[in-house]
Every structure is written in structure tokens, then in C-alpha cells.
Amino acid sequence: MTARYGYGMKDQYKTRKVLIAENDDLRRRILELEQTSADEGNRRSERTRHRSSDSGSSYQALFRYSNDAILLTQPDGTILDANPAACEMFGRTLEEIRSLGRNGLVDRTDPRLHxxxxxxxxxxAARAEITMLRAGGDKFPAEITSAVFIDQYGQQKTSxxxxxxxxKRRAEQDYRTFFRQMADxxxxxxxxxxxxxxPRDYRIISVHPAFARMTxxxxxxxxxxxxxxxxxxxxxHWPETLxxxxxxxxPAVFEHYQQLLDKxxxxxxxxxxxxxxxxxxxDITDRKRAEEELHNHSTYNRSLIEANLDPLVTIDPSGKITDVNSATEQVTGYHRQEMIGTDFxxxxxxxxxxxxVYQQVFKEGMVRDYPLEILHMxxxxxxxxxxxxxxxxxxGRIRGVFASARxxxxxxxxxxxKAKLEAVNRQLRKSASLGRMAGAIAHHFNNKLHVVMGHLELARVNLARGDMCSNNLNVAMTAADEAAEMSKMMLTYLGRVPGDxxxxxxxxxxxxxxxxxQESMPKNVFxxxxxxxxxxxxLANAKQLRQxxxxxxxxAWESAEENRALVIRLATRTVPVDAIPLAHRFPIAWQxxxxxxxCLEVLDNGCGISETDLQELFAPFFSTKFTGRGLGLSMVLxxxxxxxxxxxxESSLGRGSAFRVFLPVAAEGGAERAGDTTSAMAGRPAGKILLVDDDEIIVDITSMMLVRLGFTVxxxxxxxxxxxxxxxxxxxICLVLSDVYMPKMNGWETLSALRRIDPDIPVILISGYSEEQVMEGDHPDLPQAFLGKPYSFEVLKDAIRRALQDTSGYESYRGLLEQTGT
Structure with missing residues (x-):
């Protein structure tokens, strides 16, 4: 059998520890009262006098204005002092109380006194209830707290x-009467x-009829x-409780389950x-059954709610939270009790x-998949x-809203x-496609352009000076040179950039x-x-950095709008890697x-760039001005x-743009880029060159140029x-000129094969791709020089001079290579 019980009336009793503490406190107060009444002349200093006087005044006030009666006595019952509450309680003056002493105020027949x-x-120290006497002999129950202490003079006194x-007693009597009259x-x-x-046992002497019916x-x-x-x-437990x-x-009140009666x-x-x-x-059986059912139902429902990983909340019609589950506590950072009663x-x-959202629910009855952002504390x-x-x-009345958040x-x-990765992949595929296309175009374009420029140079050399055709050829050559420069810019976009x-x-x-x-800057730009x-x-190339x-x-200045001044702000600084913005990085896969x-920062307050255009900003020939504007930003990238x-x-339409270039800061003593290696050349006969290329047109024009220089091909x-x-x-053979990208055996493989036959053979590699791209990777053998198509007579002569200048046979054709004209 199980039972729980508690006392039905407020406990007016205190522990011995509490009594001793109160006694010590009272003794201290009384001592301080006595000190305040002592002669001020015996104090050690004026400062101590004032402090004691103030303290004494405080305790005198406590003694005087206490609602409880306080008596200062001697162990024999002599009363030394009484506060106003004591005089009021007993209906006597202070002198009467002193003259009566303790025995005149208590009922000496009460056994509890002894x-x-x-x-x-x-x-x-003691705590007890005893009967006291008022003036006129009226008795009244009282609760007393008494303690023994030693005063400053070593005298034993009591309080x-x-x-x-x-x-209190009247209330208890009313309480008993109330229970006697109950029907229970x-x-x-x-x-x-x-x-x-x-107490050892309890004999039953009276039984109410209702008790018999209940039990x-x-x-x-x-x-x-x-x-x-x-x-x-x-x-x-019954004897123990009684x-x-x-x-x-x-009194004690407790709930009890009688197993035999199941009540x-x-x-x-x-x-x-x-x-x-x-x-x-x-008998509370019906109530307990209902409570148990309600509790079980509530426990079941609560367990379902708490087991739910989604934040759940109930809201009353005013929008106040009436309940939440633990998932809601976790997602907000607030405890359940903190949230209940607050606004949803x-x-x-x-x-x-x-x-x-909750107003819509009260109006329409429900909502589905309503997006919100919960703010954690x-x-x-x-x-x-x-x-x-x-x-x-x-x-059937609406009580509130039940809401679940996923x-x-x-x-x-x-x-x-996923969207970002897809965008990155699209950009990478696009960049790769553009790169392949630009590289392929540049390669094939350069090959054909080389043929054009070679024939133009040969024709120009063969014509007499002042011939009208000579002027036409010069113009054509200028245009070809510009086309060649455009080809180099396309290769630059690929990041294939030669240069020391x-x-x-x-x-x-x-x-x-x-x-x-500043000399060419528009007047409305500042x-x-x-x-x-x-x-x-x-660590960079000066020309490229200026580009x-x-x-x-x-x-930036091309972003200027009509009738509006444009301000361009330039700045340089050094930044840590984590200060580089994450958004809109180019190239997109840069790590x-x-x-x-x-950091080189260029800011402007121009027209700005749309989000859509930002994705295309560095594509070759892209421009918001008109199609085919140029390769400026592509070259930058x-x-x-x-x-x-x-x-x-970073850019905002109508507000301007911010372009920032970030380059690694060079370590002190950075090494120069390794140059080409040229081996000591053994003397060999001058004048015969082996030319290797799979394109017959290239072979023809290059052979003409070499023959023009005086070599056999x-x-x-x-x-x-x-x-x-x-x-x-x-x-x-004194020299080999080989194209790089050929079927069967490419230029690098040809170079290695030739060096296995003759380690000292000078070789020049030629390609329509950039030197940076061609030289990429590890190669066991390196050429003496590289020629990028298209190239002129002078460039060709310079490459041959560099390739052969350390050979003993160089003197036999030095005159040809050092001529200023061809």
C-alpha cells in the first residue's frame, strides 16, 4: 500500500538550530542595547561612540516597535524590561510587569511551563506553547521562545x-468543527x-456511518x-502517521489508496x-480515476508531441503561445515556461x-507550407x-491554432x-569550351596568319622601294600584325601568358x-x-601588370553616364587571404x-552591372555597349x-562597381623564372636546317624565309x-625547327628522340599556341628557343641567332644573321 501525506495546517514550530540562531541574535541585540545605555565617556574614541550610538538606536527601535512581546529576565523569573507590545498584550504597565515577574504572567498550572x-x-534555549495571563486573570494561549545568555558583565540573563x-487556536477549533459536520x-x-x-497503538472508539459505507x-x-x-x-504506515x-x-492530510477496496x-x-x-x-475514487485517465491521455499525447522532431506550438486566438515542445525550445533557445504567454x-x-500566418489560420482554418525564419536567441x-x-x-468552439514547423x-x-555548384559547373564548362575554342582558333589562325605574313614580307622585300604595290603590302602587313596581336590576346584570356x-x-x-x-582621360572623369x-x-611581368x-x-571610365561626373577611386593594399570576398570570384574555380x-582596387560610381551580366563579364568580346567590344577584361582575367x-x-545598377585584383605577395628573394638552357655546341657545318611541320603551306613559306636568310632547307x-x-x-644539319602539335610524334617527342641521337643538336620549337602553354609541364629536354606563330623575318633571325650563337660554325653564317635588312 502506498500513501503520501502532509500536514494540513502551517507548521508554527521551528527546529532547535533555528531557535539557537534566534537566541544568539537576541542576545546580540540585548548586549548592544546595554552598550548604548552605558556611559559614553568609557568609549575609546569619538568615532566608535557615534557608531555604537547609531547601532543602539537601531536595536532600541526594533525592541520598541516589535509586534511580538519581548521580556528581558533573569533565570529566577525577575523581569528587567518589557517592550510596548508586551505591555499591550498583558494589559499592564512596565512597572506592573516588573513587579509581577514571570510567575505573575504565566499560568503556573500549565504542565508545559515546567x-x-x-x-x-x-x-x-526553548520553544513551547504555554498558557499566559492577562490583567484580570484572562488566560490565552501563547507561543514563546526563550534563551539564556551572558551579558557583558558576565551575568546570566534570559530573554x-x-x-x-x-x-490560531480559534481557527483550529473551527477547522475541527467543520470536519465534524462534514458528510464524509x-x-x-x-x-x-x-x-x-x-503512542504505541490506537483503539477505535467511534465510527461515522459514512465511514462504514465507504470502507x-x-x-x-x-x-x-x-x-x-x-x-x-x-x-x-498507519500507526506511524497517527x-x-x-x-x-x-493535523495531517494525505491521499490513500486502499488496495482491498480498490478505492x-x-x-x-x-x-x-x-x-x-x-x-x-x-472518497475521491471517481476523481482519481478521471485524473489517471486524463494523465495517461495527457502523457500519451505529450510523449507524441515531444517525440516529434519538428517544432510544435499551440497559439490562442490573441496570438499568445499556450504550449511548445522541446524541439521548439531547441530552435529558439528559450525554455517552455519562458515562451508560454508570449507572442508567437x-x-x-x-x-x-x-x-x-496565424491570423490566416483563424480565418481559413489551416495553412500549408508557409515559409518563415525562426530567430534563435x-x-x-x-x-x-x-x-x-x-x-x-x-x-465545437475554436480554442486556438496548432502549428508544426518543418x-x-x-x-x-x-x-x-547545388545551384551554386551547377552554376560553377556551367561556368567551368563554358570557360573550358571558350578556352578550347579560343586556343584552337588562335592556333589555326596563327598558322594561316603566319603564311599570310610570311608571303607579305617576302613580297615586300622583292618589290622595289617606292612601288605602289609596296605601300599596299605595308598596309596589309600592319593589319596582319594587328590580327596577330588579337590572337595573342585570345591566348592571354586562357591564362597562357609568356613573359619574364x-x-x-x-x-x-x-x-x-x-x-x-590622365592624358587621354575624359573631362568628366575624376x-x-x-x-x-x-x-x-x-612577382609579375611589368608590361602585363600595366595592362x-x-x-x-x-x-571604369567607360561606365560613365551622360551629364554625370564619374569618380574613380584607386587603391592598393595588402590583405590576408580570408579578406578576399567570396562572391563573384573570377576564375570561378579559383582556390x-x-x-x-x-590588392589593386578600382571603384567607380558609374552605371553599374546587372547580376546577369556579371556572369558574362569576362567572356571574350562581351560588352554591354555593343557586340564585339573587345578583350580588355578577358585579358585582365x-x-x-x-x-x-x-x-x-561587386556592382549595383545605378550605383557603380568595385573591381579588385588579388595577387600573391612575393616572398623576399623570389627567384627569377628559369630560362632556356643552351648546351655547348660542337662545331658543325653551317647553312643546313631541318624543318618539321605537318602543314605543307607552313613548310613552304618557312622554307622560303629560311632560304631568303641564306640557309638550305x-x-x-x-x-x-x-x-x-x-x-x-x-x-x-646545324639546326632543327619543329612544330609542337603534330600527328604520330609531336614536337617534344621529336626533340627527345633527336637528343638521344645527338645531345648537342640545337632545336627551336614553333607553335601557334603561346610559349606559356607550350612550355607547361616537365620536359627532360628543352629547346634553345621558341617561336610563336606568326613571326617575322627579324624574329626568325633572332631565334636562329640565339640557337646557334654558341656553336663553332656560327661564324660561317654570322654575317647573314646580323644584317639589318633581308
């Missing part, structure tokens, strides 16, 4: 705090005590018997008389939008889709990441470039600069390296990409044929 005095003598509990069943028992006066225990069968006899062994009430006099009771136990115990039984909309990034945001519906009470943050992020690299001061390059640009006095230093700067500034970066850098763009259509021809004509 017990209290004995207790105080043993423990130096008494007295509280009138007449009203009750039983009265006589307390049976042992030799020491302790099934008939009066005639249990009156005269003890509780231990009537109740089974499993009801062992004993507590018998000893303390305090629940509220049991109230109290003492109607000193030697009796009464128990009142109230308070926990979202857009409160008005959140307010609209620490600032985190969770993206959710709310599904909500109204719920009703038993009468966390879609991960899904949203995944979708965004040196340590360069970025700010100094910008200052030099500004001097040139420059503001914030260039560092020194640095940052990067980057010039193209960015030119692009930073550890370290610091030099290629040059930056070739130096392991990145370009970032042997030609081969691929690398295999070239190796075999070299074996046959080895003694007479």
Missing part, C-alpha cells in the same frame, strides 16, 4: 519572545501509550479493536482531544509575416515551412549549394600608368587615389593559397589567372620522318 523551563535549562496564538465518513480512536507516554468496515466489527488489529500488515499527529498535535481516499488526521485521534475519509510572432525574423536563423490548423473544445534549412542550403617575371612594386606600377592615362608609398611587392591596371581603369595578397590570382567584382611532315632524315643527313 517542561519548557527544564528544556531551556538543558539546552539554553522571552511571546506571540499570542489565540486566533470519519473514525475516532483513543491513543494508547507505553510506559514512557509514547466496508462495519462499526460493530471494529469498535474496541486497535488499528493494528483492524488493518492488514501491509498498512504499516503517531506523528499524536506527538505533534498538528482512493483523502484522509485528514487531527486531535479533537488530547488523548484522541480522528480520521476523516473523503516574437520568435521570427519577420514578426509581421509570422502574425499574418543567439542570432542563428532556421528556415522552416509551417503547417497549421485550428483546434476546438468539446462544444526545418528546411539543410534542404535550402543543399539546394543553394620580376619583383615589382604594385603601387609604383599604378602611379606610372596613371601618368599615361581620379581619387590611395596608393601605398611602398609596395605591395608581387591589368590600364584595362580596369579604362573599363586561395596560404599567405597574404596584394587571363593575366591575373596566369599569376595565380583572382578578380572579384630539309623538310619533314612529322616527327618520325624527321628523326629518320636526321640520321641520314646528320653531319650537314
Amino acid at each position: 517542561e519548557a523551563l527544564s528544556d531551556r535549562a538543558r539546552k539554553f 522571552m519572545i511571546i506571540r499570542d496564538i489565540t486566533e 465518513g470519519f473514525v475516532v480512536q483513543e491513543i494508547l501509550r507505553d510506559g514512557e507516554g509514547m 466496508g468496515l462495519q462499526a460493530e466489527k471494529i469498535i474496541g479493536r486497535t488499528v493494528v488489529e483492524v488493518l492488514p500488515d501491509s498498512e504499516w 503517531g506523528k499527529v499524536a506527538l505533534s498535535g498538528k 482512493y481516499f483523502v484522509v485528514t488526521v487531527f486531535q479533537p482531544l488530547p488523548d484522541q485521534i480522528a480520521c476523516i475519509f473523503t 510572432s516574437d520568435y521570427f525574423t519577420e514578426p509581421e509575416k509570422a502574425r499574418q 543567439d542570432g542563428r536563423i532556421t528556415l522552416v515551412l509551417y503547417n497549421a490548423t485550428v483546434y476546438h473544445d468539446g462544444s 526545418d528546411v534549412t539543410g534542404r535550402k542550403k543543399a539546394e543553394e549549394e 617575371q620580376t619583383l615589382l612594386d604594385l603601387a609604383a606600377i599604378c602611379r606610372t600608368g596613371l601618368t599615361v592615362l 581620379l581619387e587615389t590611395d596608393l601605398q608609398s611602398v609596395g605591395p611587392v608581387v 591589368i591596371f590600364t584595362n580596369l581603369v579604362t573599363n 586561395p593559397e596560404a599567405g597574404t595578397y596584394a 587571363g593575366l591575373v589567372q596566369a599569376r595565380s590570382g583572382v578578380v572579384t567584382v 630539309l623538310s619533314a611532315g612529322d616527327g618520325i620522318e624527321a628523326v629518320e632524315m636526321y640520321r641520314q643527313h646528320r653531319p650537314g
Whole structure:
């Protein structure tokens, strides 16, 4: 059998520890009162006098204005002092109280008085209820707290705090009367005590008829018997519970389940008389059954709610939260009790939008997949889709809204990441496609252009000076040169950029470039600069760095709008890698390296760039001005990409743009790029060159140019044929010119095969691709020079001179190569 019980009336009793503490406090107060009444002349200092006086005044006020009666006494009962509350309580003056002493204020027939005095003598403190006497002999119950202390003179004294509990006793009597008049069943028992006066059992002396009906225990069968006899062994707690009430006099109320009867009771136990115990039984079985059913149902529902991983919330018609589950606590950071009673909309990034959702539910009955952003107390945001519906009470009235939120943050992020990756992949595929196309066009274009330019040069040389055709050829040659430059720019876009690299001061390059640009800058363009006095230093090519700067500034001033001044702001600085913006990076797949970066920043307040145009901004020939505008920004991207850098763009239509170029800051003592290696050449006969190319037109024009220079030409259509021809004509060949990209055996394989035959044979590699692209990768053998198609007579002569200048046979044709004309 299980039961729980508690006392039905407020406990007016305190522990011995509390009594001792109160006693110590009272002793301290009394001592300080006595100190304040002592002679001020005995104080050690004026400062101590003032402090003691103030303290004494405080305790005098406490003594004077206390609602409880306070008596200062001696152990023999002599009263030394009494406060105004004591005079009022006993209806006597201070002089009367002093003259009567303690024995004149207490009912000496009350046996509890002797017990209290004995207790105080043993423990130096006591707490008890005794009967006191007012003026005229009226008795009243009182609660006293008494303590023994030693004053500053070593004299033993006592204190008494007295509280009138007449009203308390009256309330208890009313309480008992109320229970006697109740219709609930009750039983009265006589307390049976042992030799020491302790309760040992309880004899049933009276049974209310309702008790018999409730419990099934008939009066005639249990009156005269003890509780231990009537109740089974499993009801062992009954004597213990009744004993507590018998000893303390305090009522107890508890709930009890009677297993034999399968019923629940509220049991109230109290003492109607000193030697009796009464128990009142109230049958609460129906209520307990309903509570258990409700509890089980609530527990079941709550377990379902808490097991749900989605944040759940109920909202009343005013928009206040009435309940939440633990998932809601986690997503908001607030505890359930903190949220209940607050406005539902308070926990979202857009409160008005959140307010609209529950208003819509009350209006339409439900909502589906309503997007909101829950704001965590620490600032985190969770993206959710709310599904909500109204719920009703038993009468069909709408009680509120039940709302469930599905966390879609991960899904949203995944979708965004997927979209970003798809965009990156599209850009990469597009860039790769453009790269292949630009490279292929440049290669084939350069091959054909080489033929055109070679024939133009030969024709120009063969014509007499002043011939009208000579002028036409010069114009055609100029156009061909420009076409060749355009081809180089397309290769630059691919990041295939030749050129020596040196340590360069970025700010100094910008200052030099500004001097040139300002001469051609429109009048409505104004420059503001914030260039560092020194640095940052990067490893780059000076010409290419000036191209980057010039193209960015030119692009900025072309964004100027009519009738509006354009301001361009230029700045250089050094930044950590994590300061590089993440958005709109070009090339899109660029990955930073550890370290610091030099930043060239070009800002303008021009027309700005749309989000759509940003994706196409660096594509060859893209322009918002008109189709085929040029390759300026494409060149910037290629040059930056070739130096392991990145370009970032921020822009807003109508407000302007910010272009930032980031290049790795060079380490001190950066090494120069390794140049071509030229071996010491053994003397060989002059004048015979082996030309290797799979394009007959290229072979024809190049052969003409070589013959014009005074050389004999042997030609081969691929690398295999070239190796075999070299074996046959080895003694007479002084130099090999080989195309790089050929079928069967490419230029690099041909070079290695020739070097295995003759390690000292000079070789020049030729290609329509850039030197940077051709030289990419590791190669066991390197050429003496590289020629990029198209090339002129002078460039060809210079390459041959560099390839042969260390050979002993060089003197035999030096005159031809050092001529100023051809």
C-alpha cells in the first residue's frame, strides 16, 4: 500500500538550530542595547561612540516597535524590561510587569511551563506553547521562545519572545468543527501509550456511518479493536502517521489508496482531544480515476508531441503561445515556461509575416507550407515551412491554432549549394569550351596568319622601294600584325601568358600608368587615389601588370553616364587571404593559397552591372555597349589567372562597381623564372636546317624565309620522318625547327628522340599556341628557343641567332644573321 501525506495546517514550530540562531541574535541585540545605555565617556574614541550610538538606536527601535512581546529576565523569573507590545498584550504597565515577574504572567498550572523551563535549562534555549495571563486573570494561549545568555558583565540573563496564538487556536477549533459536520465518513480512536507516554497503538472508539459505507468496515466489527488489529500488515504506515499527529498535535492530510477496496481516499488526521485521534475519509475514487485517465491521455499525447522532431506550438486566438515542445525550445533557445504567454510572432525574423500566418489560420482554418525564419536567441536563423490548423473544445468552439514547423534549412542550403555548384559547373564548362575554342582558333589562325605574313614580307622585300604595290603590302602587313596581336590576346584570356617575371612594386606600377592615362582621360572623369608609398611587392611581368591596371581603369571610365561626373577611386593594399570576398570570384574555380595578397582596387560610381551580366563579364568580346567590344577584361582575367590570382567584382545598377585584383605577395628573394638552357655546341657545318611541320603551306613559306636568310632547307611532315632524315643527313644539319602539335610524334617527342641521337643538336620549337602553354609541364629536354606563330623575318633571325650563337660554325653564317635588312 502506498500513501503520501502532509500536514494540513502551517507548521508554527521551528527546529532547535533555528531557535539557537534566534537566541544568539537576541542576545546580540540585548548586549548592544546595554552598550548604548552605558556611559559614553568609557568609549575609546569619538568615532566608535557615534557608531555604537547609531547601532543602539537601531536595536532600541526594533525592541520598541516589535509586534511580538519581548521580556528581558533573569533565570529566577525577575523581569528587567518589557517592550510596548508586551505591555499591550498583558494589559499592564512596565512597572506592573516588573513587579509581577514571570510567575505573575504565566499560568503556573500549565504542565508545559515546567517542561519548557527544564528544556531551556538543558539546552539554553526553548520553544513551547504555554498558557499566559492577562490583567484580570484572562488566560490565552501563547507561543514563546526563550534563551539564556551572558551579558557583558558576565551575568546570566534570559530573554522571552511571546506571540499570542489565540486566533490560531480559534481557527483550529473551527477547522475541527467543520470536519465534524462534514458528510464524509470519519473514525475516532483513543491513543494508547507505553510506559514512557509514547503512542504505541490506537483503539477505535467511534465510527461515522459514512465511514462504514465507504470502507466496508462495519462499526460493530471494529469498535474496541486497535488499528493494528483492524488493518492488514501491509498498512504499516498507519500507526506511524497517527503517531506523528499524536506527538505533534498538528493535523495531517494525505491521499490513500486502499488496495482491498480498490478505492482512493483523502484522509485528514487531527486531535479533537488530547488523548484522541480522528480520521476523516473523503472518497475521491471517481476523481482519481478521471485524473489517471486524463494523465495517461495527457502523457500519451505529450510523449507524441515531444517525440516529434519538428517544432510544435499551440497559439490562442490573441496570438499568445499556450504550449511548445522541446524541439521548439531547441530552435529558439528559450525554455517552455519562458515562451508560454508570449507572442508567437516574437520568435521570427519577420514578426509581421509570422502574425499574418496565424491570423490566416483563424480565418481559413489551416495553412500549408508557409515559409518563415525562426530567430534563435543567439542570432542563428532556421528556415522552416509551417503547417497549421485550428483546434476546438468539446462544444465545437475554436480554442486556438496548432502549428508544426518543418526545418528546411539543410534542404535550402543543399539546394543553394547545388545551384551554386551547377552554376560553377556551367561556368567551368563554358570557360573550358571558350578556352578550347579560343586556343584552337588562335592556333589555326596563327598558322594561316603566319603564311599570310610570311608571303607579305617576302613580297615586300622583292618589290622595289617606292612601288605602289609596296605601300599596299605595308598596309596589309600592319593589319596582319594587328590580327596577330588579337590572337595573342585570345591566348592571354586562357591564362597562357609568356613573359619574364620580376619583383615589382604594385603601387609604383599604378602611379606610372596613371601618368599615361590622365592624358587621354575624359573631362568628366575624376581620379581619387590611395596608393601605398611602398609596395605591395608581387612577382609579375611589368608590361602585363600595366595592362591589368590600364584595362580596369579604362573599363571604369567607360561606365560613365551622360551629364554625370564619374569618380574613380584607386587603391592598393595588402590583405590576408580570408579578406578576399567570396562572391563573384573570377576564375570561378579559383582556390586561395596560404599567405597574404596584394590588392589593386578600382571603384567607380558609374552605371553599374546587372547580376546577369556579371556572369558574362569576362567572356571574350562581351560588352554591354555593343557586340564585339573587345578583350580588355578577358585579358585582365587571363593575366591575373596566369599569376595565380583572382578578380572579384561587386556592382549595383545605378550605383557603380568595385573591381579588385588579388595577387600573391612575393616572398623576399623570389627567384627569377628559369630560362632556356643552351648546351655547348660542337662545331658543325653551317647553312643546313631541318624543318618539321605537318602543314605543307607552313613548310613552304618557312622554307622560303629560311632560304631568303641564306640557309638550305630539309623538310619533314612529322616527327618520325624527321628523326629518320636526321640520321641520314646528320653531319650537314646545324639546326632543327619543329612544330609542337603534330600527328604520330609531336614536337617534344621529336626533340627527345633527336637528343638521344645527338645531345648537342640545337632545336627551336614553333607553335601557334603561346610559349606559356607550350612550355607547361616537365620536359627532360628543352629547346634553345621558341617561336610563336606568326613571326617575322627579324624574329626568325633572332631565334636562329640565339640557337646557334654558341656553336663553332656560327661564324660561317654570322654575317647573314646580323644584317639589318633581308
